[in-house]
Amino acid sequence: MTVVEQTMRAQKNQWREIATRVSTLESRDFPHGGPKRILFFGLGSSYIAAKLCQLTLKRDRTRRRVPIIACPSTHVGLDAQPGKGDWVFAFTHRASGGPTIQALELADRLGAFTVQVSAQGVEQHLCAQYLLPTTPLERVEPHTAAVTGAICAVTSLLLGDKCVEEWEALQSLPTPSLDLCRRRAGKGPQILVGEWEGEWLAREGALKLMEMARLPVRAFGSEEFFHGPMFSSTDKDSVWHISLPKDPRNDQIKSSHQIGVFGSSPLAWMPALLELQWMALATALNNGVDPDLNLRPESSSGSPMATGSERA
Known part of the structure; x- marks a missing residue:
């Protein structure tokens, strides 16, 4: 069995761990009153994960209606300008530097609440005010579990119990043949x-x-x-x-x-x-x-x- 196949087969158990962990986070760890805007960004599959999180939040008609922006990391500061009161999520599995961390640093300087969405065991950057761990580090490109794990962590955090329940239901899906x-x-x-x-x-x-x-x-x-x-x-x-x-x-x-x-x-x-x-x-x-x-x-x-x- 290839490492890619092993990784994909392990996804459902990882969703269970992530959703359970995120559902127990304390509200005092986050700014009082919630975000004025939400900004998601990343590169490659991380950007697509950010975009799918945006569309997932828009599908939920019961959530508080705040603007949600998703863009590539290279567009932060140009097409999307972070500011005070914004919650900014940087999707970066390995957090190894480059445009995504540079965008997070900019958001921190401009007064936004900055969240680093990264693999378990990855160090929190100084510019990240909160670290949201997802899955263990993937051993192989392409990222598969890293994508679904990041989406699980962010949507469970922002949509709460109802979304956690949907992730639990998804775990019962049969693995494709x-x-x-x-x-x-x-x-x-x-x-x-x-x-x-x-x-x-x-x-x-x-x-x-x-x-x-x-x-x-x-x-x-x-x-x-x-x-x-x-x-x-x-x-x-x-x-x-x-x-x-x-x-x-x-x-x-x-x-x-x-x-x-x-x-x-x-x-x-x-x-x-x-x-x-x-x-x-x-x-x-x-x-x-x-x-x-x-x-x-x-x-x-x-x-x-x-x-x-x-x-x-």
């Missing part, structure tokens, strides 16, 4: 499309396919696809569609594989993310690519050692 995924995935797609949450799931799925299977795939919003990209595709292209009921392009997208998002609860899209992770692994195996190519050596303490440049 890798053999079935291999039959469905084939050699993988050329294009992934979706709208709203579906677009960001498509982008995360594309990243996993690039990292695990080394496929040069493209990802678009459903509406975006019909405004240019469709003219560069052919009938031979395999298209994976992450479909939401409200996507107006559902009937026009000719997909070879469709992944549905059903329900209106905040985390209704999570099963689709899990399926995409397993389909990416299946594609790698079908193409004879080792998904553990980016495996990090373990230190004597059992934690992954940094090799080369770290992802922010």
